[in-house]
Amino acid sequence: MTPGIGPSIGNPHPGFGLRVRFDSKALDLVSADYSCPCGRAEDAVGHAEVQALVVRYGRHRRDDCPIPAIRAAGAREYAALQHSLSKRRSK
Numbered sequence: 001m002t003p004g005i006g007p008s009i010g011n012p013h014p015g016f017g018l019r020v021r022f023d024s025k026a027l028d029l030v031s032a033d034y035s036c037p038c039g040r041a042e043d044a045v046g047h048a049e050v051q052a053l054v055v056r057y058g059r060h061r062r063d064d065c066p067i068p069a070i071r072a073a074g075a076r077e078y079a080a081l082q083h084s085l086s087k088r089r090s091k
């Protein structure tokens with residue numbers, strides 16, 4: 001469905017990370033995909049699916065990724081996210 005995400009073995013400049021796209025003509029239409037250096041990749045279309053994908057991406061990086069550096073970065077990002085959320089809530 002989304003071309004260009006396949007395995008990136010042999011590609012020194014793969015586009016790792018999370019991408020979310022909004023279609024400006026159809027505000028209801030949102031799609032996202034991510035790819036991780038460990039080879040995991042997913043895509044999703046639709047608000048609920050995209051939200052679930054973002055959560056899965058965060059959890060994969062924090063908990064599931066076999067690459068320690070990714071888990072360390074994921075834990076930092078997750079902590080920062082929790083921090084900003086709790087700060088917003090306590091206002």
Ligand SMILES: [Zn+2]
Binds near residue numbers: 061064
């Ligand atoms: Zn990974």
